Amino acid sequence: MAAPSVARPRYLPRFSGLAWRRARWGYVFIAPWIIGFLAFTAFPMVATFAFTFTNINLAQAEPLRFVGLDNYKTLLSDHQTWESLGVTLKFAALSLPVAVGLPFLVALMLHSRHLRGPGGFRVLFFLPYVVPFVAGVFIWNGMLNPDSGWVNGVLEAIGISKPPAWLEDPTWIYPGLVIMGIWGIGAGMIVYLAGLKGIPTDLYEAAKIDGAGAWASLRNITIPMISPVIFYTIVLAVVEVLQYFLVPLVLKNGTGEPGGSTLFFNLYLYKNFFTFQNMSYGATLAWLLFAITLVITLILFGTARRWVYYAGEAR
Amino acid sequence: MTGVALPRAGLFGRRRVAAAGSRPPRERGDSARSFLLTFIAVVAVAAFLSPLLRSITYALKSTDQITQAGTPIYPADPVTFSYQGQDLPLLVVPLPDGTTKTLALFEPGRKASTFIDPANAAAPPITWQGSWRTLDHVWTPAPHWENFAKVWDLIDYPRLLFNTAAIAVISTIGTLLSCTLVAYGFARFRFPGRSLLFTLLIATIFLPAAVTIIPTYTVFQKLGWVGTWLPLLVPAFFANAYDVFLMRQYFMTIPTDLDEAAAIDGAGPFRILWSVLLPQSWPVVIAVAIFHLVYAWNDFFGPLIYTAGKVDIQTLALGLQRFNGIHFREPGLIQAGTLMTLIIPVVAFLLTQRFFTRGIVITGVEK
Numbered sequence: 270m271a272a273p274s275v276a277r278p279r280y281l282p283r284f285s286g287l288a289w290r291r292a293r294w295g296y297v298f299i300a301p302w303i304i305g306f307l308a309f310t311a312f313p314m315v316a317t318f319a320f321t322f323t324n325i326n327l328a329q330a331e332p333l334r335f336v337g338l339d340n341y342k343t344l345l346s347d348h349q350t351w352e353s354l355g356v357t358l359k360f361a362a363l364s365l366p367v368a369v370g371l372p373f374l375v376a377l378m379l380h381s382r383h384l385r386g387p388g389g390f391r392v393l394f395f396l397p398y399v400v401p402f403v404a405g406v407f408i409w410n411g412m413l414n415p416d417s418g419w420v421n422g423v424l425e426a427i428g429i430s431k432p433p434a435w436l437e438d439p440t441w442i443y444p445g446l447v448i449m450g451i452w453g454i455g456a457g458m459i460v461y462l463a464g465l466k467g468i469p470t471d472l473y474e475a476a477k478i479d480g481a482g483a484w485a486s487l488r489n490i491t492i493p494m495i496s497p498v499i500f501y502t503i504v505l506a507v508v509e510v511l512q513y514f515l516v517p518l519v520l521k522n523g524t525g526e527p528g529g530s531t532l533f534f535n536l537y538l539y540k541n542f543f544t545f546q547n548m549s550y551g552a553t554l555a556w557l558l559f560a561i562t563l564v565i566t567l568i569l570f571g572t573a574r575r576w577v578y579y580a581g582e583a584r
Numbered sequence: 585m586t587g588v589a590l591p592r593a594g595l596f597g598r599r600r601v602a603a604a605g606s607r608p609p610r611e612r613g614d615s616a617r618s619f620l621l622t623f624i625a626v627v628a629v630a631a632f633l634s635p636l637l638r639s640i641t642y643a644l645k646s647t648d649q650i651t652q653a654g655t656p657i658y659p660a661d662p663v664t665f666s667y668q669g670q671d672l673p674l675l676v677v678p679l680p681d682g683t684t685k686t687l688a689l690f691e692p693g694r695k696a697s698t699f700i701d702p703a704n705a706a707a708p709p710i711t712w713q714g715s716w717r718t719l720d721h722v723w724t725p726a727p728h729w730e731n732f733a734k735v736w737d738l739i740d741y742p743r744l745l746f747n748t749a750a751i752a753v754i755s756t757i758g759t760l761l762s763c764t765l766v767a768y769g770f771a772r773f774r775f776p777g778r779s780l781l782f783t784l785l786i787a788t789i790f791l792p793a794a795v796t797i798i799p800t801y802t803v804f805q806k807l808g809w810v811g812t813w814l815p816l817l818v819p820a821f822f823a824n825a826y827d828v829f830l831m832r833q834y835f836m837t838i839p840t841d842l843d844e845a846a847a848i849d850g851a852g853p854f855r856i857l858w859s860v861l862l863p864q865s866w867p868v869v870i871a872v873a874i875f876h877l878v879y880a881w882n883d884f885f886g887p888l889i890y891t892a893g894k895v896d897i898q899t900l901a902l903g904l905q906r907f908n909g910i911h912f913r914e915p916g917l918i919q920a921g922t923l924m925t926l927i928i929p930v931v932a933f934l935l936t937q938r939f940f941t942r943g944i945v946i947t948g949v950e951k
Contacts, residue, residue, distance in 0.1 A: 291773055294853045298769025301762040302785060305822020309800060310788055316799035378625060383614065385622045392937050393629045397636070399933040401882040403901045404926040407908060407918055411642060412635040417650070417915070419638050451632070456944050463945040508790050515884060519905055538794055543889065548798055555794040562792050 320552035327546035340553040350554065353537040354561075356530065361510040364447045368506040369499070372457030377491075379458070380465040391462070398455025406519045409449040410436065420448075436520065439528040446516060457502050464498035465491065496577045504569055511562050514539060534558065643920040644727040650915055652721075660723035664688075665702045672700065674722040677712055692716050731920040735907070739921060743896070744903040751816050751887075751899060752880035758820035759827055759876045760869065766823040767831030768857050772843065782832075789825045793885075801889060813897060815890040816883075820876075827872045830943055834868035835861060871943030874936045878929045900925045 296303075324336050344350055375394055379387050397405065412418050413435040424432035435445035468491065476486050492499070517523070517531035523540060525532030538558065542551035642650065644659035664671040665688035672688035677699060679685055687699035690709050697716040698709035735741065770782055804815045842860050851859065862869070887899045895906075904925045911917050933940055 288774070292775035295769045295773030295775035295778065298765045298773065298853070299781065301821065302766040302823040302828065303781075305762075305819065306784070306788070309819050309822065310791065310796055313796035313799040313803075314791075317795050320798060375628075378621065378628075381621055383617045383621045384625055385618055390625050390629055391941070392934070393633060395937070395941065396633070396930065396933065399878050399882070399929045400636075400926045401884075401901050401904075401929060403884055403904050404922040407904070407922045408635045408639045411915060411919065412638055419634060452635075459941045459944045504790070508792070512792050512794065519884070522909075535794060542798055542801075548802065552798050555792070555798065558792050559795040562790070566790060 317552045317555055320549050321556055323549050325548040326550075327548065336549075340549050343550060344553050344557065349532075349537060350534075350557075352529070353532050353534040356532055357511060357513065357534040360443055360446065360513060360533065361507070363443050364450055364510055364513075365503075365506055367447050368450065368453075368457070368510070369502050371451060372454040372502070373461050373499070375454060375458050376461035376465055377487075379462055391459070394458055395455035397452035400452065402515065403519055405449070405452050406516055409452070410520060413445050413448065437527055439530040442527065442530050449516060457506075460498055460502065461495065464495035468494045493578050497579055500569070500573055500577045504566060507565055507569065508562055511535075511558065511565070639919045639922055642915050642918075643731055643923050644729065645731075645916045646726075646728045647914050647916055654720060656723050656725075658725055659727045661726035662721040663724050665700070665705075667700050667705060674702070675699070675716065675719040676722060677719060679712075686722055687712075689716055728916065731916050732924065735917055735921045735924060738911070738917070739903045739907045741900075741903075741924060744898065744900045747897055748881055748899040748901075751813055752877050754813075754817050755820035755880045756873055756876040758817065759824065760873060762821050762823040763827040763831055763872060764857070764862070764869075766828045767835055768853075768861065770828065771832045771835035772840070772853075772861075785825050785828060797889075804890070810890055811892075811894050811897075812890075816880075816886050820880075827876065830872060830875075831865070831868050834865055838864050867939055867942065870936065871939040874932060874940055875943055877932060881929050 321340050322335055322337060324331055324334055324339075378384060379391055379394070384390065400408075413420050415421055415432070415434040415437060418435070420435070421432040433441035433444075435441050435448075438445075472490050472494070473486055476490055481489065512535050514533045514535035517525075517533055518536055518539070521527075521531050523536060523544075525536070534554075535558065538551055538554040541547050541554060641657065641659055646659075646661065649655045649660060663674045665674055666672075667688060667690070672690060674686055675689055676684055677687045686702070687710065688702055689697060690700045691698040694715065696711055696713045698711050700709055701707060770778065770785075800815075801810070804810050807814075809815050809818075838861060842864075843856050846856050846860050881899075882901065883899075884901045884905075887902050891898045891902065898906075904921050907921050908918055
């Protein structure tokens with residue numbers, strides 16, 4: 270992958286007077302983002318990190334002081350943190366295959382030349398993506414209701430006498446939340462679909478001449494060719510699922526019911542900050558989340574080399 | 585570096601020696617496949633959207649119907665029979681001879697009740713042994729549109745709608761202005777640090793919001809902005825990674841010839857952006873506008889933390905959550921409120937779905 274090294278660093282070319290004038294315009298135009306980045310990203314990130322070494326707690330009026338690694342010691346001994354992290358990871362393990370795989374399956378179906386009226390189906394499968402998430406939560410809360418929900422109605426109709434209580438049950442709530450999440454497949458589906466459309470058809474024709482069946486074509490052409498899209502979807506889904514908490518917040522009012530099963534990591538973080546007003550400990554949890562996200566993302570990028578194929582490019 | 589995934593002979597097993605022309609026509613099989621796949625797609629999309637259908641039926645049901653067991657799936661009212669100035673409910677009664685008959689309940693009793701036969705109202709009441717509560721009502725379809733009117737008043741819908749629309753429109757204007765400028769800067773100008781800054785911009789997509797929210801909130805509180813719209817509006821004027829990326833990708837597909845011609849004619853950078861680039865870019869401008877409108881309309885966390893307790897300045901999403909906390913025992917009203925919250929983004933999407941999906945393609949595939 271090593272590019273031929275050049276003695277002169279790339280960004281110190283001889284910028285002539287005119288080029289410098291153009292460059293200055295460039296900075297002028299990106300200035301809104303630079304200011305926004307400093308004010309709403311860089312400064313808060315550094316401040317959050319600084320908070321972790323202090324005792325800022327709006328609930329108690331202690332004078333501000335430096336507490337060293339106290340918050341991190343609390344973190345290590347706080348079993349709630351690790352339990353909530355366990356909840357998030359358990360949910361992630363269940364939801365990621367669906368969040369990455371289901372949009373792909375739907376996109377494959379929509380891409381098939383055998384499907385009539387693919388445009389209409391595409392719009393309908395995308396539609397719930399624009400439903401406000403609070404509205405989606407209430408709609409699915411009804412749909413999964415153990416007594417009046419249609420999901421259990423169908424299950425009973427096909428002979429399952431004791432269908433699960435879904436969102437009321439500490440075990441079944443995770444599949445319940447995954448089912449609620451399928452309304453968000455829209456964006457992933459569209460992206461996959463565009464990826465599928467970008468695969469040159471002569472690859473399939475060549476494969477067919479070679480005697481490849483549908484499965485072999487899928488495995489050896491479709492999946493490698495859209496691996497960048499799969500990779501992008503996985504990274505975004507991981508970053509998203511690690512932050513998951515708004516649905517349980519609305520669904521259970523942030524109580525963590527039933528039985529602590531919905532006390533997700535980010536919900537615990539949010540409660541430390543907004544409910545207990547313990548800024549410093551909340552900040553410590555936030556940095557833990559950031560570190561976990563960063564490590565997983567870096568691992569994903571590390572594996573990408575082995576399986577993600579960028580057409581004709583050395584990335 | 586090309587050729588990594590090009591089909592290699594042998595990858596697909598043995599070569600079959602079958603000339604293309606010798607293959608039998610496959611039209612018959614194709615149409616059967618088409619039918620099967622389309623059928624599967626119809627079933628899948630019906631299941632996928634069925635929660636919306638359930639929500640619509642519930643929004644039109646009376647609370648009476650929802651709280652009773654064994655009612656129809658569609659919105660309906662029990663049928664009554666007018667007898668001596670009273671409205672008697674019609675029930676399906678099994679008779680001793682094994683048949684069933686639709687009778688009007690005259691005198692309900694725990695062990696035995698008397699019924700009037702609507703077909704022969706002049707006849708004396710019929711006594712029936714058993715608990716009338718076990719009998720099924722006769723229903724007639726009856727949509728309860730008044731649920732929507734009730735919610736309209738109860739949550740002060742016009743105010744929430746105005747707040748939501750105002751926040752969405754103002755922050756969309758901010759996003760369009762700032763993202764256009766920033767995308768133009770990244771797409772058309774060379775300057776030291778450009779690729780590093782652009783990478784930094786993209787990296788913010790993957791940054792968990794939690795790591796910036798605590799100081800941001802604290803600063804907004806110190807500024808006295810918490811409890812106002814400002815924390816929801818001001819950041820929109822400083823660009824965001826998604827929309828800048830989208831616009832930059834679009835700008836980069838537009839050839840620079842016209843820019844250069846305009847520059848030779850003496851047009852400055854702003855003039856080129858406004859008169860040359862933007863007139864060619866309206867699909868992406870519409871895409872960003874609709875993206876941000878829907879995003880702002882559906883945002884929950886921002887309004888939750890910055891407008892907590894200030895009912896007058898809240899948005900529909902928050903109003904709906906508050907409403908659910910009060911009226912959770914009336915699912916008909918909850919679902920009516922839910923539909924009133926989602927109708928505008930859904931219609932906006934249906935009207936602009938081409939731009940919408942194209943925008944997602946640009947951000948998603950080209951990364």
